[in-house]
Amino acid sequence: MSKVDFLKDFRDSKRIKAISEIIYKEADRSINIMEICGGHTHTIMKYGLSQILPPFINFIHGPGCPVCVMPKERIDHAISLVQDEKNILVVLGDMIRVPGSESSLAKERAKGKNVKVIYSPFDAIKIAKENPQKNVIYFAIGFETTTPMTASLVNFTIKDQIKNLFFHVNHVLVPPPIRAIMDSKEAKIDAFIGPSHVSVITGAKIYDDIVKSYGTPVVVSGFEPVDVMESILRIVRQFKERRREVEIQYTRAVNFEGNVKAQQLIDKYFTTRENFRWRGIGDIPYSGLKLKEEFSYLDAEIVFRDILPSKQVDDHKLCICGDILKGIAKPYDCKVFAKACTPENPLGACMVSSEGACAAYYKYGKLELTL
Amino acid sequence: MRQILLSHGGGGKETQKLIKDLFFKYFSNPILEKMEDSAVLEINSKIAFTTDSFTVYPIFFKGGDIGKLAIAGTVNDLTVMGAKPLYLSCSFIIEEGFPIEYLEKILTSMSKEMEKSQVKIVTGDTKIVPKGFADGIFINTTGIGKVIYEGISAQNLEEGDCIVISGTVGDHGACIMAQREGMEMDSNIESDCESLWDMVEKVINSGVKIKAMRDPTRGGLSAVLNEWALSSNVEIEVEEDKIPVKPEVQGLCELLGFEPYTLANEGKIVFCVDKKDVEKLLTVLKNHQKGKDATFIGKVISKGKPVVILKSPYGTRRVMEFPSGELLPRIC
Amino acid sequence: MCLSIPSRVEEIIEDQFAIVDTMGVKRKVSLHLMPDPVNIGDYVLIHVGYAIAKLSEEDALESLKIYEEIIKELEKEEKAEILGDSYE
Numbered sequence: 001m002s003k004v005d006f007l008k009d010f011r012d013s014k015r016i017k018a019i020s021e022i023i024y025k026e027a028d029r030s031i032n033i034m035e036i037c038g039g040h041t042h043t044i045m046k047y048g049l050s051q052i053l054p055p056f057i058n059f060i061h062g063p064g065c066p067v068c069v070m071p072k073e074r075i076d077h078a079i080s081l082v083q084d085e086k087n088i089l090v091v092l093g094d095m096i097r098v099p100g101s102e103s104s105l106a107k108e109r110a111k112g113k114n115v116k117v118i119y120s121p122f123d124a125i126k127i128a129k130e131n132p133q134k135n136v137i138y139f140a141i142g143f144e145t146t147t148p149m150t151a152s153l154v155n156f157t158i159k160d161q162i163k164n165l166f167f168h169v170n171h172v173l174v175p176p177p178i179r180a181i182m183d184s185k186e187a188k189i190d191a192f193i194g195p196s197h198v199s200v201i202t203g204a205k206i207y208d209d210i211v212k213s214y215g216t217p218v219v220v221s222g223f224e225p226v227d228v229m230e231s232i233l234r235i236v237r238q239f240k241e242r243r244r245e246v247e248i249q250y251t252r253a254v255n256f257e258g259n260v261k262a263q264q265l266i267d268k269y270f271t272t273r274e275n276f277r278w279r280g281i282g283d284i285p286y287s288g289l290k291l292k293e294e295f296s297y298l299d300a301e302i303v304f305r306d307i308l309p310s311k312q313v314d315d316h317k318l319c320i321c322g323d324i325l326k327g328i329a330k331p332y333d334c335k336v337f338a339k340a341c342t343p344e345n346p347l348g349a350c351m352v353s354s355e356g357a358c359a360a361y362y363k364y365g366k367l368e369l370t371l
Numbered sequence: 372m373r374q375i376l377l378s379h380g381g382g383g384k385e386t387q388k389l390i391k392d393l394f395f396k397y398f399s400n401p402i403l404e405k406m407e408d409s410a411v412l413e414i415n416s417k418i419a420f421t422t423d424s425f426t427v428y429p430i431f432f433k434g435g436d437i438g439k440l441a442i443a444g445t446v447n448d449l450t451v452m453g454a455k456p457l458y459l460s461c462s463f464i465i466e467e468g469f470p471i472e473y474l475e476k477i478l479t480s481m482s483k484e485m486e487k488s489q490v491k492i493v494t495g496d497t498k499i500v501p502k503g504f505a506d507g508i509f510i511n512t513t514g515i516g517k518v519i520y521e522g523i524s525a526q527n528l529e530e531g532d533c534i535v536i537s538g539t540v541g542d543h544g545a546c547i548m549a550q551r552e553g554m555e556m557d558s559n560i561e562s563d564c565e566s567l568w569d570m571v572e573k574v575i576n577s578g579v580k581i582k583a584m585r586d587p588t589r590g591g592l593s594a595v596l597n598e599w600a601l602s603s604n605v606e607i608e609v610e611e612d613k614i615p616v617k618p619e620v621q622g623l624c625e626l627l628g629f630e631p632y633t634l635a636n637e638g639k640i641v642f643c644v645d646k647k648d649v650e651k652l653l654t655v656l657k658n659h660q661k662g663k664d665a666t667f668i669g670k671v672i673s674k675g676k677p678v679v680i681l682k683s684p685y686g687t688r689r690v691m692e693f694p695s696g697e698l699l700p701r702i703c
Numbered sequence: 704m705c706l707s708i709p710s711r712v713e714e715i716i717e718d719q720f721a722i723v724d725t726m727g728v729k730r731k732v733s734l735h736l737m738p739d740p741v742n743i744g745d746y747v748l749i750h751v752g753y754a755i756a757k758l759s760e761e762d763a764l765e766s767l768k769i770y771e772e773i774i775k776e777l778e779k780e781e782k783a784e785i786l787g788d789s790y791e
Contacts, residue, residue, distance in 0.1 A: 002760055004767065006763065012770075013612075017685045017686075022773055047683065051687040051688070052687055092751060145707075148736050149736070149752070152735050152736060197748065197750060197755065200707075200748060200755050223707075230770075252760075252763040259756060261736060261738040364690065618726050619728055626728060
């Protein structure tokens, strides 16, 4: 048995309380902290961490939920693909609830279209082998954390000569949206909590340029409440000691270089797109990935280009997700929050997945509204 | 393997044979065997009356099957109204081609489960539908019970009242989730599916005054407490670290991003009692095999604002949401 | 989406797969993305069916030590405050 309980030891209430006390003692200025990743938003809301932090430590919920930032036109692609009975679309997680311009994959599935939710990309291979007469299309989503799994799946597809598995690639990168938000001038962000599992893959090195360009500390944090509290303490101390640097709090899993094997696999199959449109933020150059040209025979956007719509779709007019992501508005500032826009019927990006800022406020933050 | 055929539902010879050879073998009692169009019962008391349909998938799961669930579910619905379960009706909708061996297995566990609370099936029906018109087997049970304890209501909660749960939460929901198709995980999580009349009868006989009582099935503990908060217009505060959860249920929740208190239970009861009755209630429950993990988890703290609050051990508070918007499989 | 729960390696199986245990739930996961060899008893992070990193017990213990120091520090200060109060 390990001497460490990797979950309970980092949820321990005595430790949470103690770090909270130290932060109260040491914090001496207002700090706007953006937690980039939706997982951290979830931890902050679920454990009510802002209730045990000084009121001038302010959280801004970042764009790090790959489901939320998926623009409608990409969902419309997926929906067009399943209109043909010969196609089976396989997808991870709560992607199927995300509304496109007119429908969602969940609604299409209810109509009897071939949409399958899987728990691991490996299931895509199984489905492809079981359905040799059909085209199986893996709708690949996720940040750097989930990209190596798609790369591995591409690797198997080629090695096992699977002829009926294709990839609709929607992988996105963490640093470009951060730069886009910081470059927008309206953004009021002093420091970042860096993602846990993105950083396991990429290493903490990808944040070096952020610190250099914007003078904002980045602390790569674990997902448990003790981790997040310690990361905030580290940010407070950087400001006190006039340091601006990349720090790793999540030392048990993250190092500076990251998982090199996974990085090599990504580089083997993927290259950056000139542009990717983010729901709530808009166009960001070089922020998304696509398959390299030599693998275009696996690329669903090329193989099925005749049936894919090319229309761009604007975000809902009343939705202020863009401002929420920049840190200039909170979910409560939105007119449609918890009214026209709910987790059952999301209008905007941040309400779509349970990791989105609005969904987390809806689920955990009602207390502040009812009090 | 012998299979159910459409002719088994035709009303002719095959139907008679199915009823006599199979159903009577497991459900035999004098009222049922009269084979009249309806059962005639004599009950000189207030009665509780309830119905439920069962469509759980998979039909056989760790800790039970659709048959056990169909008996326990209806028995428990009577139980939480303070009624001693007496008679059940039972209807089957079976898909053509369903293995008779499976049906026998289901009937066996129904008959075993009925013995536990001495209830009888006194009337029934079977329909067979063509392949593809149902998924294996669906069961409906309706129950009648004799009310022996009156006054239980979701509107009874008052400031200072205490909330007790009879055991760990989320076992049934987690069990079904883990055995769902495509999950490819292996765990020892068993459903808690169980008739609870014998345990509740002991609570009633102990003299504890039960203000409200519910079996937290779909929607879990969270749904029950939210309904109570609304019906009684009160604020309930639950201490998060006191809610009993089995480690492997917690593990599954971590993996899938669920909260154990929104998962279904099929063998638990939530009680609301006056503060002075808590100790006695806990003693009675803990002395019973099905209530050995009973825990006092929270209190009604004020009137006028219907909300359920989860309090953390380090002092933060958040709302325990009414479960919604989840993609749940067929759990019951 | 980026959920990734610490799990213990129970068994290494052929073609770079392993059986891992997450609080009593056992699953088959891929080791194809692991840069270093994995042994039974190691704790790994799993993301959508793939192990992505070994967890370092040493570093975790180091973190826990920091927390213990913080707690001790606070207790000392509290004691000092209580003593201070009683002399007033």
